[in-house]
Amino acid sequence: xxxxxxxxxxxxxxxxxxxxxxxxxxxxxxxxxxxxxxxxxxxxxxxxxxxxxxxxxxxxxxxxxxxxxxxxxxxxxxxxxxxxxxxxxxxxxxxxxxxxxxxxxxxxxxxxxxxxxxxxxxxxxxxxxxxxxxxxxxxxxxxxxxxxxxxxxxxx
Amino acid sequence: xxxxxxxxxxxxxxxxxxxxxxxxxxxxxxxxxxxxxxxxxxxxxxxxxxxxxxxxxxxxxxxxxxxxxxxxxxxxxxxxxxxxxxxxxxxxxxxxxxxxxxxxxxxxxxxxxxxxxxxxxxxxxxxxxxxxxxxxxxxxxxxxxxxxxxxxxxxxxxxxxxxxxxxxxxxxxxxxx
Numbered sequence: 322x323x324x325x326x327x328x329x330x331x332x333x334x335x336x337x338x339x340x341x342x343x344x345x346x347x348x349x350x351x352x353x354x355x356x357x358x359x360x361x362x363x364x365x366x367x368x369x370x371x372x373x374x375x376x377x378x379x380x381x382x383x384x385x386x387x388x389x390x391x392x393x394x395x396x397x398x399x400x401x402x403x404x405x406x407x408x409x410x411x412x413x414x415x416x417x418x419x420x421x422x423x424x425x426x427x428x429x430x431x432x433x434x435x436x437x438x439x440x441x442x443x444x445x446x447x448x449x450x451x452x453x454x455x456x457x458x459x460x461x462x463x464x465x466x467x468x469x470x471x472x473x474x475x476x477x
Numbered sequence: 478x479x480x481x482x483x484x485x486x487x488x489x490x491x492x493x494x495x496x497x498x499x500x501x502x503x504x505x506x507x508x509x510x511x512x513x514x515x516x517x518x519x520x521x522x523x524x525x526x527x528x529x530x531x532x533x534x535x536x537x538x539x540x541x542x543x544x545x546x547x548x549x550x551x552x553x554x555x556x557x558x559x560x561x562x563x564x565x566x567x568x569x570x571x572x573x574x575x576x577x578x579x580x581x582x583x584x585x586x587x588x589x590x591x592x593x594x595x596x597x598x599x600x601x602x603x604x605x606x607x608x609x610x611x612x613x614x615x616x617x618x619x620x621x622x623x624x625x626x627x628x629x630x631x632x633x634x635x636x637x638x639x640x641x642x643x644x645x646x647x648x649x650x651x652x653x654x
Contacts, residue, residue: 325571325607329530336537343540351536354579355528358653360488362575366524367495370516374509407523407573408608412615419616428616429624436602437632442575448653449578454643458595461638462602465631472627477620 358448365445369405372441378406378414385418385427397427398467401434402459405441426474433466527572535583548588555590560633563593567600571608577601585650592640594650599632 336344381404385397406414415428438459439446446455499517502510551559563584567577580601581594589597604625613621 325527325530329533332537333533336541344537347536347538347540348533349536350539351532351534354535354652355532358579360492361653362524362528363521364491365575366520367491367517369520370513373516374513405520405573407520408611412611416615425620429620432612432616433603433624433628436574437599439574445575446578449582449650451648451651454639454648457642458598458635458639461635462599462632465635469624469627469631473620473623476623 358445361445361448365442369441372404373406376404378404378410381406385423385431393427394430394467394471397430398434398463398470401431401466402438402463403440404435405439406435411435424474425477426470429473429477430467430470433469434463437462437466523573527576531570531572531576531580535579539583539587542587544587547584551584551587551589551593553590555593559590559593560596560636563589563597564600564604564629567597568604568606570601570605572605574598574602579652582650582652586652590640591643591648592636594636595639596633596636599628599635603628603632 333344336347381400384400385393411432415432418428419425440459443452443455443459446458449455450458495517498510499514501507502514549555550562570577570580577598581597584597585594609621609625612624
């Protein structure tokens with residue numbers, strides 16, 4: 322995070338030094354793109370906040386512990402697909418679950434679907450890629466993530 | 478004029494409603510509302526920390542990198558090496574998946590191929606270095622390395638598959654707004 326901020330600062334300084342006008346034009350473009358997407362983005366964040374209140378993360382992951390067999394696999398995949406939990410919460414929770422005896426396979430399926438599939442962010446994705454392609458990408462990613470999780474389960 | 482007002486209301490109406498709901502929740506106080514507000518603040522801070530940086534980078538990339546160069550290295554004619562380039566580009570970034578969409582739109586605008594746009598999204602969602610560091614810390618090196626190794630062929634395959642499906646179709650990545 323700090324590294325990224327530093328890198329951006331250095332690039333920005335270099336760019337400004339090389340060409341003021343171009344840099345300002347770039348910043349203006351970036352700001353315009355940001356402001357254009359901001360309302361849709363905030364709307365999605367609100368939906369996610371309500372969702373996380375209705376189904377808090379610890380409760381969500383507790384379900385993973387109970388599931389087993391194919392039902393468990395699919396519920397883990399479904400939970401991961403719907404939720405939008407930042408990595409800095411998901412990974413520590415995963416670690417806690419592993420210690421409390423949940424299989425690595427469940428965690429892997431939950432984590433990979435969490436990363437690759439975003440049902441709550443679909444409206445946002447559709448603004449860029451259109452609904453059909455967004456749904457297609459998420460569907461493919463869902464099965465891809467399932468495959469990755471199952472494979473991980475064999476090796477861990 | 479009237480059209481513009483309706484458009485703005487449509488865009489911001491939900492946000493205004495939420496702001497009113499938040500004010501009421503804190504004023505009453507309404508605990509469920511306050512809890513939702515705390516969640517919102519967490520997501521908002523995550524977004525506020527990353528997205529402005531991303532959009533500065535996008536703006537700079539837009540003015541400095543000529544379209545010809547992107548086409549040559551990441552375009553439809555670029556070979557397998559182009560996969561390596563987009564994966565590396567994605568690994569250097571940070572943030573939630575929705576932060577990758579505007580970058581994908583810019584890459585597309587500059588002439589990046591369909592396959593590489595989706596490989597970029599795949600690499601962004603599974604192989605970002607800041608995220609990997611975190612994952613290794615909590616779930617162990619073996620878990621992370623194996624997950625990364627299995628993820629790579631899967632999202633590359635998804636990139637090829639989507640490019641195949643969208644071939645000869647009128648597909649474009651749009652910039653909203």
